[in-house]
Amino acid sequence: MTRTGPPGRTVTPVILSGGAGTRLWPLSRPDRPKQMLALAGPESLLAMTARRVADRTRFETPVLVTGQSLAEAAVDQLEAAGVRPGLVIVEPQARNTAPAIALAALAIGGDALLLVMPSDHLIADNEAFLDAIELAVPIAERGWLVTFGITPHRAEIGYGYILRGEELTTGVHAVRSFVEKPDIVRAESFIADGRYSWNAGIFLFRADSFLEAVALHAPAIESAARAAIEQARLEGGRLDPAADDFSLAPAQPVDRAVMERADKVAVVPVDMRWSDIGSWQALYEASEKDAAGNAVEGDAMLLDASNCLVRTEGHKIVAIGVEGLAIVAAGDALLIVPRDQSQRVQEAVSRLASRGED
Amino acid sequence: MTRTGPPGRTVTPVILSGGAGTRLWPLSRPDRPKQMLALAGPESLLAMTARRVADRTRFETPVLVTGQSLAEAAVDQLEAAGVRPGLVIVEPQARNTAPAIALAALAIGGDALLLVMPSDHLIADNEAFLDAIELAVPIAERGWLVTFGITPHRAEIGYGYILRGEELTTGVHAVRSFVEKPDIVRAESFIADGRYSWNAGIFLFRADSFLEAVALHAPAIESAARAAIEQARLEGGRLDPAADDFSLAPAQPVDRAVMERADKVAVVPVDMRWSDIGSWQALYEASEKDAAGNAVEGDAMLLDASNCLVRTEGHKIVAIGVEGLAIVAAGDALLIVPRDQSQRVQEAVSRLASRGED
Numbered sequence: 271m272t273r274t275g276p277p278g279r280t281v282t283p284v285i286l287s288g289g290a291g292t293r294l295w296p297l298s299r300p301d302r303p304k305q306m307l308a309l310a311g312p313e314s315l316l317a318m319t320a321r322r323v324a325d326r327t328r329f330e331t332p333v334l335v336t337g338q339s340l341a342e343a344a345v346d347q348l349e350a351a352g353v354r355p356g357l358v359i360v361e362p363q364a365r366n367t368a369p370a371i372a373l374a375a376l377a378i379g380g381d382a383l384l385l386v387m388p389s390d391h392l393i394a395d396n397e398a399f400l401d402a403i404e405l406a407v408p409i410a411e412r413g414w415l416v417t418f419g420i421t422p423h424r425a426e427i428g429y430g431y432i433l434r435g436e437e438l439t440t441g442v443h444a445v446r447s448f449v450e451k452p453d454i455v456r457a458e459s460f461i462a463d464g465r466y467s468w469n470a471g472i473f474l475f476r477a478d479s480f481l482e483a484v485a486l487h488a489p490a491i492e493s494a495a496r497a498a499i500e501q502a503r504l505e506g507g508r509l510d511p512a513a514d515d516f517s518l519a520p521a522q523p524v525d526r527a528v529m530e531r532a533d534k535v536a537v538v539p540v541d542m543r544w545s546d547i548g549s550w551q552a553l554y555e556a557s558e559k560d561a562a563g564n565a566v567e568g569d570a571m572l573l574d575a576s577n578c579l580v581r582t583e584g585h586k587i588v589a590i591g592v593e594g595l596a597i598v599a600a601g602d603a604l605l606i607v608p609r610d611q612s613q614r615v616q617e618a619v620s621r622l623a624s625r626g627e628d
Numbered sequence: 629m630t631r632t633g634p635p636g637r638t639v640t641p642v643i644l645s646g647g648a649g650t651r652l653w654p655l656s657r658p659d660r661p662k663q664m665l666a667l668a669g670p671e672s673l674l675a676m677t678a679r680r681v682a683d684r685t686r687f688e689t690p691v692l693v694t695g696q697s698l699a700e701a702a703v704d705q706l707e708a709a710g711v712r713p714g715l716v717i718v719e720p721q722a723r724n725t726a727p728a729i730a731l732a733a734l735a736i737g738g739d740a741l742l743l744v745m746p747s748d749h750l751i752a753d754n755e756a757f758l759d760a761i762e763l764a765v766p767i768a769e770r771g772w773l774v775t776f777g778i779t780p781h782r783a784e785i786g787y788g789y790i791l792r793g794e795e796l797t798t799g800v801h802a803v804r805s806f807v808e809k810p811d812i813v814r815a816e817s818f819i820a821d822g823r824y825s826w827n828a829g830i831f832l833f834r835a836d837s838f839l840e841a842v843a844l845h846a847p848a849i850e851s852a853a854r855a856a857i858e859q860a861r862l863e864g865g866r867l868d869p870a871a872d873d874f875s876l877a878p879a880q881p882v883d884r885a886v887m888e889r890a891d892k893v894a895v896v897p898v899d900m901r902w903s904d905i906g907s908w909q910a911l912y913e914a915s916e917k918d919a920a921g922n923a924v925e926g927d928a929m930l931l932d933a934s935n936c937l938v939r940t941e942g943h944k945i946v947a948i949g950v951e952g953l954a955i956v957a958a959g960d961a962l963l964i965v966p967r968d969q970s971q972r973v974q975e976a977v978s979r980l981a982s983r984g985e986d
Contacts, residue, residue: 571980573972589965592964602943604943606953607947607948607949607950614949621931622929
């Protein structure tokens, strides 16, 4: 698709950067979560997210929503990438995505078009993403809450799905239903069906449309966020909502609190080589491989190793005769796991945490 | 066998500690070779070697033969283990074992009985070793060069073999021949034959008998070592042979230079749970294993891992769902290799060296 020109009006990116996952341990740590890591090239996922919407004829300067402990480092990363956020909203507490987005919608206000994006995803085909945004803008302007649905290329049980219904305009469909993470049999039937997309947590909507839906379907979130913004402190482009008020917001993901319940919800299916890099396996799949199928980053020597993901920060890794492993060294820690078992890393980190480590 | 009392006279242990192997990289490094490592318990192999002959009713204080760079650390280790060497001979250059032993024989002199031992081997059944020494003493006193032959329990292609001939006294045989490292077919035939032992480089002989044999079969070694000792500097229990003279000694192993050529060579076959710990695989075999077959040393957490050797100094290792690997972290380096391919570590280290690393 060729874009014929800038959309009718600009879009304000809202970058969510509050997360602190454990699935990429030991590279990701609480003080350096996944979005802060350069997992796919020289820049962090956060910086790549900001660059994705850097065209100022189409996008406003982004609004960053982040946590207390990460705010400074996140801004530093964006500025190093040449992006100065228009506003940095610092969540007093982590309350999941629905309250976080409500803060942004209230702070920006009016009928501004908000493009809500997690900061720790990879989108390899940004042109496809921009095209999808262009399709979504007219529908969002009409008050719909639009989600971008990822075209699935495998029967994945780790994501929720979106079933699309009638086409509203070219490439934009009303959502028939959101589907929880399925078992493998259902996931395979979804792929065969062809009308299902993965729910990637990327949205476009008007601030006012979204806040109406929050007020209707999750009023405790709306009132807590509104009070927190009314009592917020603004200084030097940083907005600190009032902690006492915000703490009353129930911690809920926006999908469950709002999207699944609202009436006018649309989906734009898009095939943009997306990955949430939710495991070492996912990072391997998103990485460039050498002739032996190895994806190597850092000081490593491989002898007859194949199909391995090797990442090291500082340590010299020598791997001989191994196959299909993820080998990751960072800080004082070292992980070795078959790639196809890398979802078990969380279990290991939980055990470490229960022993008071890491 | 029950020992009936101390042997007729004491034996002087000569501990060879000049080596600097690469097979246990990254734990062993040039400045910290295998004998300096605590690979089988809290003490280094060197300290364990000294303790093996600590009974002063049977053994003199040991003589240590070592290299320039290791001398101080080696003495420190022995003293920490409560052993003060009677003499420390510092090789001016590394010239393999024949010149090293010649230095010791010349320095100790006379008809002293010398028990020559590498410092980087493990002997789990020391009683069997002491019994074998007792058998060897009367034969060595008669001028024979005695070697201790390890009873083989597998067809190993990594060692030389000793074929025994007629029995001289109970448990002591004349050597019929030394056999180079065989191929697997020959190694299997040796095991089936029953008359073959592994050559472990442990010897008992009189200083004068040995020096006569060196003078006859390797005169350049004898003359170089003799000149180096004549011009040596002795200070505070440390003997520094003259470098210029010693540098003329051909670098040869004692087996090839002397033992294979001499006439009166005997072997005492002994089954003493010996290992040269010549690879991570060998260390695994010599280590205690847990119920899952893992031998773990250091800060490691294993989830569904089995039959692995894991050793770490300082680093936290998390290994999930892996089988049969050697995983070793030391300094800034990290090795991952299937145990049964651990002989390939040398190849990797050579490659690193050719790149100017390590």
